[in-house]
Amino acid sequence: MLDVKDAAITDDYIDPVTADPREFAAKVNAWVPHDIVLKDAWFPLAHSFAITEKPVRRAIYSQPYFLWREGKTAVAAEFHPSEGLQGGKSEFTDAAGRYPVIEKYGYAWCWFGNPANAAPEHIPSLPYLPEDGGLPLHMLGTVRFDCTAPLSLENLIDLTHADFLHADVVGDEKMDKETVEVFHDSETITMVRTCVNKSVAPIMRRFGGVKVDVQQVRQVIRIYLRSHAAIAYGRFSPGDNVQLFHPCVPETRDRTRLDYAINTRNVKKTNLFRYLMPKASYKVSRQDSYMTSPQSPRYMQPEKRKDLHSPLDEAGQKYRVLMLALAERQARGDFAYHVNVSADCSEIIGYDGK
Amino acid sequence: MAEAWWAVARSEEVTSAKPINVDIGDQPIVLWRDQQGAVHALEDRCPHRRTPLSLGCVLGNGMIQCGYHGWTYDGATGHLKDIPNLKSDVKFPALYRAIPFAVAESGGFVRVCLDAKAPAPLLVAKTLPLSGTVNVALEHEHYIAALFDDPSLVLAIKGVRFTPYLLAELAEHEGKLVLERSCQWAGFHWPSPFSSDFPITLRIATDPVTGECDLLLRDDGFRPLLFATLAPVPAARGVTQIRWRATLEDNRHGMRAKLLGAGTPFSVHSTIDGAALRVLKPSASIHAATLRNEITARSAQTSAA
Missing domain, CATH: 3.30.530 (Alpha-D-Glucose-1,6-Bisphosphate; Chain A, domain 4)
Structure with a gap:
């Protein structure tokens, strides 16, 4: 379905966020996420536990992936094993019709792009997930968003939506002060939201043993642009930290699959929050989809009418521009990574291992 | 639309007992089957007084006869072949005809193309029950x-x-x-x-x-x-x-x-x-x-x- 061109490594990278304010604004408003198909990326297509001898079928931008185990090794192929290798094999697979696969962090990561460019260092750093997996099943799950993957991520990186859409789970907008900082490079964007004296998240009040009225909150969203995968890390005081991995796999350009992991091993075993927080995804994802599903068709075609923005949209705006810049770079044949996304990002997200 | 083949009927719907009317967009079409089993398609309009040919009948010779004044048309060409009340063997000019359409039947469907000279479509071998x-x-x-x-x-x-x-x-x-x-x-x-x-x-x-x-x-x-x-x-x-x-x-x-x-x-x-x-x-x-x-x-x- 898609062409794969050879990577052309260039060192003349110009930061699209700082290059030209007018161009930046134009790109923010030229956002047609439906048209963005980034290649040469690892996607966490399945939890490791889901891969057995029986093939399961997954997709990235409609490109078929069949995953199963041969012995203990996970394999991914373009065709169902009962079909065998078909004549129409794409450029995404090797001569045997197989994709590069790596198991890490409890996921089978499959490469979408030129197989020759698949390298382990392009797998994102996820500091709070055990590299060899092994999280209990109650911390893992699958939810789906009825929208295009970049809209899911733009929704995530603007956490002010949570105060309204998910107020019954994570708390409302009442707080004394809110600051948002945004950091980026060519492959990632990181948003840090600090809230002073924010109303306590109901799920923490009811099940997490938090008895006070307000919390100090530091929330970090870090998106690995190509992989459409995000870290959502929240520090709550008082309260337990929330360690969510939020990968948005674009099964098609208008549907997103999310095989999430919420590592609540940091929470006491006697605390219900440890078991219920991962299940909150079922509620939160439907709340998100309630908004992003009708939003999605409205971002499928270019529009002359511009979106309106507030200062709180900085992260979302930069996310748009960085995604477009990557897409434009790939359209020119440049698929190179200019940063090492697998380098430990603990310091960036403020994760101290606890 | 002109060159497309439209599945306008299931095979069992088209018989020699009674013509049927179908449409492709705004074009009404009459369909019937002759005694040899071949399906014919003409515009569903008698060129004489514009009445639907589908209100007529299929004759024993496989032609369709308008129910209003009996004008009778050949299914393959649409040419007028008979005006019964004339009681003569007069040959009618080529202008005297209903517009014919191309017909193909396979896989249990009758397909019609509005372009009578269109190449035949691919045949479908299997008829689903x-x-x-x-x-x-x-x-x-x-x-x-x-x-x-x-x-x-x-x-x-x-x-x-x-x-x-x-x-x-x-x-x-x-x-x-x-x-x-x-x-x-x-x-x-x-x-x-x-x-x-x-x-x-x-x-x-x-x-x-x-x-x-x-x-x-x-x-x-x-x-x-x-x-x-x-x-x-x-x-x-x-x-x-x-x-x-x-x-x-x-x-x-x-x-x-x-x-x-x-x-x-x-x-x-x-x-x-x-x-x-x-x-x-x-x-x-x-x-x-x-x-x-x-x-x-x-x-x-x-x-x-």
């Missing part, structure tokens, strides 16, 4: 879009629930518009938005011009369970006429798949839920028009070359 015809008060393009975005609005497969999730979005494949939708068996189960995998899929391959679709239901082992052909044709007043044929695969694995054979495995709705349709968000269908245009433009270029 289950069949039906419905008239739906929805324009052809919207009907196809509804099928793409939510098949449950237009059809039902026994025991099958369509999910909002696609394994392959609408794309061109060998000249057709193809998508594949994840499905669940009906009944109590984990909701689709929280399901990791689905046991069945429905593949829909659609002709970009006519919207005629081949449907393939298969299980997660890639084994076929049901085949169907859905032939929507634009008719008068924005109605879409749908003829369909279907068959179950004999060798179906699993209890739910086997139960497909009990009762009516496949049906097409004769009405569409307007309330559900109004709020149906365009998804799979949204690029259909662009894809159609690309395919037809390429086809036109190829023909010109």
Whole structure:
């Protein structure tokens, strides 16, 4: 379905966020996420536990992936094993019709792009997930968003939506002060939201043993642009930290699959929050989809009418521009990574291992 | 539309006992079968006084006779052959004729092309045993879009629930518009938005011009369970006429798949839920028009070359 061109490594990278304010604004408003198909990326297509001898079928931008185990090794192929290798094999697979696969962090990561460019260092750093997996099943799950993957991520990186859409789970907008900082490079964007004296998240009040009225909150969203995968890390005081991995796999350009992991091993075993927080995804994802599903068709075609923005949209705006810049770079044949996304990002997200 | 072959009738609907009327858009067409079994298609309008030829009858010689004044036409050419009350053997000028259309019959469908000189379509060898015809008060393009975005609005497969999730979005494949939708068996189960995998899929391959679709239901082992052909044709007043044929695969694995054979495995709705349709968000269908245009433009270029 898609062409794969050879990577052309260039060192003349110009930061699209700082290059030209007018161009930046134009790109923010030229956002047609439906048209963005980034290649040469690892996607966490399945939890490791889901891969057995029986093939399961997954997709990235409609490109078929069949995953199963041969012995203990996970394999991914373009065709169902009962079909065998078909004549129409794409450029995404090797001569045997197989994709590069790596198991890490409890996921089978499959490469979408030129197989020759698949390298382990392009797998994102996820500091709070055990590299060899092994999280209990109650911390893992699958939810789906009825929208295009970049809209899911733009929704995530603007956490002010949570105060309204998910107020019954994570708390409302009442707080004394809110600051948002945004950091980026060519492959990632990181948003840090600090809230002073924010109303306590109901799920923490009811099940997490938090008895006070307000919390100090530091929330970090870090998106690995190509992989459409995000870290959502929240520090709550008082309260337990929330360690969510939020990968948005674009099964098609208008549907997103999310095989999430919420590592609540940091929470006491006697605390219900440890078991219920991962299940909150079922509620939160439907709340998100309630908004992003009708939003999605409205971002499928270019529009002359511009979106309106507030200062709180900085992260979302930069996310748009960085995604477009990557897409434009790939359209020119440049698929190179200019940063090492697998380098430990603990310091960036403020994760101290606890 | 002129060069397309439209499946305007199921074979069993066309007999020599009585002509029938169908439409392709605003063009009314009369169909009948002669004594040798060949199907004929003329404009459904007697050139004499514009009455529908379908109100007439099929004569023993296979010609169609207008029920108003008895003018009689040859099915293959549309030429007027007789005006009974003239009581003469006069030959009529070539101008005296009803407009004929090209006809082809295969796979249990009668197809008509408005261009009488169009090359014959590819023959379909197999006639699927289950069949039906419905008239739906929805324009052809919207009907196809509804099928793409939510098949449950237009059809039902026994025991099958369509999910909002696609394994392959609408794309061109060998000249057709193809998508594949994840499905669940009906009944109590984990909701689709929280399901990791689905046991069945429905593949829909659609002709970009006519919207005629081949449907393939298969299980997660890639084994076929049901085949169907859905032939929507634009008719008068924005109605879409749908003829369909279907068959179950004999060798179906699993209890739910086997139960497909009990009762009516496949049906097409004769009405569409307007309330559900109004709020149906365009998804799979949204690029259909662009894809159609690309395919037809390429086809036109190829023909010109």
